[in-house]
Amino acid sequence: MQRYFLPPEQFHAATQTVTIEGDDAHHLGRVMRAEVGDKVICSNGVDREVLVRISHLDKGAVTAEIVEELAMDAEASVDVWIAQSLPKGDKMELIIQKGTEIGAARFLPFLSERTIVQYDAKKEAKRTERWQKIAKEAAEQAHRNRVPQIESVYSWKQLLQRAKEADVAWICYEKEDGQQLKPAIQSAIAAGQIEPGKQVLIAVGPEGGFTEQEIKQAEEAGFRSVSLGNRILRTETAAMVGLTCLFYETGEMGG
Ligand code: SAM
Numbered sequence: 001m002q003r004y005f006l007p008p009e010q011f012h013a014a015t016q017t018v019t020i021e022g023d024d025a026h027h028l029g030r031v032m033r034a035e036v037g038d039k040v041i042c043s044n045g046v047d048r049e050v051l052v053r054i055s056h057l058d059k060g061a062v063t064a065e066i067v068e069e070l071a072m073d074a075e076a077s078v079d080v081w082i083a084q085s086l087p088k089g090d091k092m093e094l095i096i097q098k099g100t101e102i103g104a105a106r107f108l109p110f111l112s113e114r115t116i117v118q119y120d121a122k123k124e125a126k127r128t129e130r131w132q133k134i135a136k137e138a139a140e141q142a143h144r145n146r147v148p149q150i151e152s153v154y155s156w157k158q159l160l161q162r163a164k165e166a167d168v169a170w171i172c173y174e175k176e177d178g179q180q181l182k183p184a185i186q187s188a189i190a191a192g193q194i195e196p197g198k199q200v201l202i203a204v205g206p207e208g209g210f211t212e213q214e215i216k217q218a219e220e221a222g223f224r225s226v227s228l229g230n231r232i233l234r235t236e237t238a239a240m241v242g243l244t245c246l247f248y249e250t251g252e253m254g255g
Helices: 022-031 091-102 121-141 156-165 181-190 212-220 235-249
Strands: 003-005 017-021 039-043 049-057 061-069 079-085 106-110 168-172 199-204 224-226
Touching: 003 121, 017 022, 017 039, 017 049, 022 049, 022 061, 039 061, 079 091, 079 156, 079 235, 091 106, 091 121, 091 235, 106 156, 156 199, 156 212, 168 181, 168 212, 168 235, 181 224, 181 235, 199 235, 212 224
Parallel strands: 003 039, 079 106, 079 199, 168 199, 168 224
Antiparallel strands: 017 061, 039 049, 049 061
């Protein structure tokens, strides 16, 4: 069933209806060729998800009556923030799409010493808007209750600061020969640092990786350096592995 994330102001308590507007109205009317009486799911992306029945369609907006409040049970119990050093090309779009499908709560793009892509602040707003749209579409496709937040690009120092707000912060480092991811997850769970409602930040370097200096700075700032195994993963693969392993260990896939 089609699903749309709507801003809270498009939920109308007095009439127990919602209005679907803009691109979503176009998609519903023109692409899906919806008719009066058809049902779709609408979410405010925070704490409310409803089944609605279309009552009126016109070019720019669709009105639908709320017929049922739905359970919000599609989100992971732990909030995972993927901190990704800006990769080349459109890899960030892939990371956002796949990370959203798997269940990431936030994406924190950042710049590090070996970030190759030229960062242009003027293009930031447009790019973040495009990334946020990708997150919304991936969240709709994945039947999530929430759309992950795409934050603005951080400098390295700003990321180290931001990470202090997470309950656990890991930096993925292929040269880490001590701490493997699985025991790191298990000891954090045992210590109560990972449990429902907690935030876990997973940082991944660019194509050229992190410098030793950056790893040292990250550890001084409270990160733990973790290995994702003996193979070198592409920058766009690493966060997916970390995210999936964490969810496996926290029971998102059962057990
Ligand atoms: N230094 C790597 C090399 O020799 O090709 C390049 C970095 S790798 C392509 C990109 C990022 O993915 C790294 O900065 C790291 O964050 C993460 N990564 C890749 N493989 C990893 C592994 N086995 N363990 C931990 N992190 C890994």
